[in-house]
Amino acid sequence: MTLSEEDYIKAIYHLGKGEKTLVSTNAIAEQMSTKPSSVTDMVKKLSEKGLVNYRRYKGVSLSEIGNKTALSIVRKHRLWEVFLVEKLDFAWDEVHEVAEQLEHIKSDALIDKLDAHLGFPRVDPHGDPIPSKEGEFKKVIxxxxxxxxxxxxxxxxxxxxxxxxxxxxxxxxxxxxxxxxxxxxxxxxxxxxxxxxxxxxxxxxxxxxxxxxxxxxxxx
Amino acid sequence: MTLSEEDYIKAIYHLGKGEKTLVSTNAIAEQMSTKPSSVTDMVKKLSEKGLVNYRRYKGVSLSEIGNKTALSIVRKHRLWEVFLVEKLDFAWDEVHEVAEQLEHIKSDALIDKLDAHLGFPRVDPHGDPIPSKEGEFKKVIxxxxxxxxxxxxxxxxxxxxxxxxxxxxxxxxxxxxxxxxxxxxxxxxxxxxxxxxxxxxxxxxxxxxxxxxxxxxxxx
DNA sequence: TAATATTTTTAGATGAATCTAAAAATATGT
DNA sequence: ACATATTTTTAGATTCATCTAAAAATATTA
The missing domain is CATH 2.30.30.90 (Ferrous iron transport protein A (FeoA))
Structure with a gap:
């Protein structure tokens, strides 16, 4: 997975509110500050790879694999946010940008160890739940x-x-x-x-x- | 600076042993597992940006700015290595690959805070010195x-x-x-x-x- | 030093991700 | 339902980093 592919998967996940909802091309373009035509291109590629379900002019939704992928990115993002706030003393509103970069680091061992280091947190500094390794949320009220x-x-x-x-x-x-x-x-x-x-x-x-x-x- | 540019700057730094020595195209190509022709292309670009001094057929060396840039990347790499070993319990020989990724994260605040969190270490887990923010080595015997x-x-x-x-x-x-x-x-x-x-x-x-x-x- | 070998560069192609402009499909309003 | 507006896709160009193959410069050696 390229960096860009990961960003698209994440955007589709968030726009679909984690529900594999159909998401429109324009919505993705706006979310990612890019052009609709670029979205179409990428969405085709993701579709060929089996990460999304796509029907032209209708919209895209995450496939099962796409959803798992998104959850793993979200997991990384939120774990890094916890790290930045709890260990490095960042304020809660300063962490997003850096976490956007850190979430793309590729190493399963790293995430496992980070998780342990942080004491297996279940929510990030904004109160959003952190998916488990297997991609499950412990539901948080x-x-x-x-x-x-x-x-x-x-x-x-x-x-x-x-x-x-x-x-x-x-x-x-x-x-x-x-x-x-x-x-x-x-x-x-x-x-x-x-x-x-x-x-x-x-x-x-x-x-x-x-x-x-x-x-x-x-x-x- | 793109990711790739940073990798080239770092390779030239290491091959020149931190001394702004003239480095050959082939040496860079081998170090980076790429082709000499790709190196020539990139080196031209870096030269236009003022990061290296380049004379065709003769070799490249880092400019003053290029050297500063390299030191800042080395600093990040080594600080992350310390973090991985000291905080996440990685073994000393497992950290290089991940640090190669982490060194490209762009955030001055992050590195400052990481440095403080680690207690301002002066050497990495391999015993190599960590350049200061200003790009100076405290000389280590x-x-x-x-x-x-x-x-x-x-x-x-x-x-x-x-x-x-x-x-x-x-x-x-x-x-x-x-x-x-x-x-x-x-x-x-x-x-x-x-x-x-x-x-x-x-x-x-x-x-x-x-x-x-x-x-x-x-x-x- | 002339012939040969090596290194480096150029020229042209490729793949990824993006863009603009125009065409096609879908949605909306009266 | 039909004309118009909006959304989405296509077609073709651009930029970045890379490649191969061939040409040019430099080094080596008999």
Whole structure:
């Protein structure tokens, strides 16, 4: 697989929302900042290789193999994002570009070892799940902190707003990815919350809560 | 700079032994497993970009800018090698191929942060020095353990033989990169050594000693 | 130094990924 | 449903890195 082929597969995956949906030529062109005619060319090639199902003028969808391929790229991308944030202290919104490059590195051993080094994370710094080696998602129930019930416990897995001021706020208040969070109380009037984070009690506004993703412990 | 251009610059650097020596077309072709005619093409392009000095039929050498470029690639390569060995537990002889890919990742911030994460190492797992950001080597005095005097102290920085059996031997005897080593005594008869490694006393054969590189603490 | 061997370059072709411009198919609005 | 708009594909050109085969420059050696 060439670098470019991988990029197309990933784009089709994202546009199809991981569901092998039919995706249009123009949509791919826009997503990849390229021309529709280039997309047609590449899509034909991918079709010949059996990575996508293609019918002219109708659209493309990922084949079974194409889907597996996409998941493996997504897995690499997200593992690298975790690495960049957790080990190299990048901010959550600075990692995408570099991860786009790192995801193309070819070495199964590398990814296995990186995965182990990171402690087998199941979500990336944006709270998106990391596919397993076999291409399976452990399904993650991800909710905004502002939308969960009192007494809900979970793990902070991501941010909605990744602007610098917000990330700085989290830093100052020592709220980080992977922190265990429990909702203690909720103020109906302004939607602000009392939460317990790593055992520490904090009061946060609704504005903050509506930008933090919680991975809910599977209740049943 | 394209990926291919970077590979050529690196090859010219290595063939010229970091000295901006004149390098022949055939030598580059062999080093890169490509054809001389391809080398000529690329070398012309690099010359137009000012990265090398080229005179037809005579050879190429790196320009000042070309040399800086090469050093920055070497820096990235070696930092990644340290990462792979120290953080991901790769064996010393497994890292080259992956580092060849990683060295092309474009992000200054990434390399700065990686450097910090690794504790600003000055040599890679093979004992070769890592150029600074500015392209300078802190000069490293690197000697085979078998060739230093009694009472010499230093840091284990690399291996000459990187075969699996030898690396396994090192593992079993808990000799690793960065370990502090002091030569306590030397047996003239067979060249075997008593050494102290991280405070622990070990006796090693000459065969082992002649495959371990020591970075000598600057004596004067 | 003349003949031969080697090295290096040129000329022209190929494959990958892209583009523009025009043609073909499909979708939309009245 | 028909004319128009939009989407998609085709055809042909371009750029990059590579190749083969042949020509040119340089080196070697008898």
């Amino acid at each position: 991800k909710k905004l902190l502002s939308e969960v019930d009192i007494k809900t416990e979970g793990i902070c897995v991501g941010v909605k707003d990744s602007s610098a001021p917000f990330l700085k706020f989290l830093d100052r208040n020592k709220i980080a990815i992977r922190d265990a969070i429990k909702v203690l109380d909720k103020e109906e009037f302004d939607g602000s919350l009392d939460i317990e984070i790593n055992g520490r009690k904090v009061h946060i506004s609704n504005q903050i809560a509506s930008n933090l993703y919680l991975e809910i412990k599977e209740v049943e | 690197k000697k085979l353990l078998s060739e230093v005097d009694i009472k010499t102290e230093g840091i284990c920085v690399g291996v000459k033989d990187s075969s699996a059996p030898f690396l396994k031997f090192l593992d079993r005897n808990k000799i690793a990169i960065r370990d502090a080593i002091k030569v306590l005594d030397k047996e003239e008869f067979d060249g075997s050594l008593d050494i102290e490694i991280n405070g622990r006393k070990v006796h090693i054969s000459n065969q082992i000693a002649s495959n371990l590189y020591l970075e000598i603490k600057e004596v004067e």
